[in-house]
Amino acid sequence: MEIITRRGPRHMELSEFHELRARYSSTLVDLGTGDGAWPRRFARDYANVLAIGVDSDRNALREAAKLAERKPARGGASNALYVAAQVEALPPELHSAADWTTIYFPWAALLKAILSGDEQLADILNAIAAPRSRLSIVLNGEAAPEGFQNPTPESVSRALKSTLEAAGFRVTRSAWLDARQAPATTWAGRLVKGSGRSMIALDAQR
Numbered sequence: 001m002e003i004i005t006r007r008g009p010r011h012m013e014l015s016e017f018h019e020l021r022a023r024y025s026s027t028l029v030d031l032g033t034g035d036g037a038w039p040r041r042f043a044r045d046y047a048n049v050l051a052i053g054v055d056s057d058r059n060a061l062r063e064a065a066k067l068a069e070r071k072p073a074r075g076g077a078s079n080a081l082y083v084a085a086q087v088e089a090l091p092p093e094l095h096s097a098a099d100w101t102t103i104y105f106p107w108a109a110l111l112k113a114i115l116s117g118d119e120q121l122a123d124i125l126n127a128i129a130a131p132r133s134r135l136s137i138v139l140n141g142e143a144a145p146e147g148f149q150n151p152t153p154e155s156v157s158r159a160l161k162s163t164l165e166a167a168g169f170r171v172t173r174s175a176w177l178d179a180r181q182a183p184a185t186t187w188a189g190r191l192v193k194g195s196g197r198s199m200i201a202l203d204a205q206r
Contacts, residue, residue: 001091002084004061006069009084017093024050024079029098029128031087032106036064036080038185043068043077052097054083054090088120090127098128103137104185107145114139115148117159125167133206135169138183141176141198153200160202169204177201 003012012020021027025048030039033053043051055061061082070076085091087110106114113121114137125135137156144150157174164171177199 001093004058004065004082004084006062006066008062009058012093014093017097020081021050021097024048026050026099027052027097027130028100028102029054029094030102030104031124031128032103032110033061033064033082035060035186036068036082038102038104038183039082040064040068040075040077040080041184043080044072044075047079050079050081051077052081052083052094054085054087054094056084056086058084087124090124094128096128096130099130099133101125101129101133101135102183103135104183105138105140107143111139112145112148114156115144115151115159117161117163119163119166121160122163122166125164125169129167129169129206131206135164135202135204135206136183137202138177139200139202141200143197151200153202156200156202160204164204168206171202171204173201173203175201 001012002009028042028049028051030053033039033055036053039051039053061084065082067075068077068080139151142150153174153176157171161171
């Protein structure tokens with residue numbers, strides 16, 4: 001699979017990825033990671049977890065990798081990894097790799113897939129999620145794409161119930177969050193914390 005480092009892209013073989021994962025107790029995969037801040041921050045707090053950010057924006061991932069590859073005293077995290085890929089076409093190396101899958105403040109096609117309960121989301125989760133893994137989704141409650149109404153915890157849970165069941169997940173929580181509960185992402189700071197916009201969190205367990 002294609003990973004992004006501060007020097008640019010390079011290929012990581014499956015065997016190398018397995019060796020890397022074996023150094024850690026679990027693996028977090030953040031889909032649509034954007035600027036990659038969330039995996040890096042999580043990696044800094046949990047040195048025993050391999051935190052992977054997946055996105056198709058290679059330029060953003062390279063900037064994220066530059067920050068992650070700094071010394072720990074300067075905010076770096078050697079257990080953060082960035083993978084260049086479309087969420088809809090994940091590399092086979094990530095098959096069953098995620099003990100925890102996060103989708104925080106998605107937009108465009110991924111947001112529409114969540115709000116509509118698109119079956120493709122089940123395919124994505126079936127590809128990436130490990131057995132007995134968990135899923136966390138956080139949405140901006142006031143930024144529905146054209147053709148969709150602003151979501152509520154009830155509408156999100158209803159839309160995703162059968163889709164998640166098809167991927168072996170059951171919903172354990174769907175609720176409003178306040179700004180103090182926002183995940184440590186750049187988008188949370190921009191979209192929610194500064195404006196007081198509402199957030200919806202959905203958690204599921206496999």
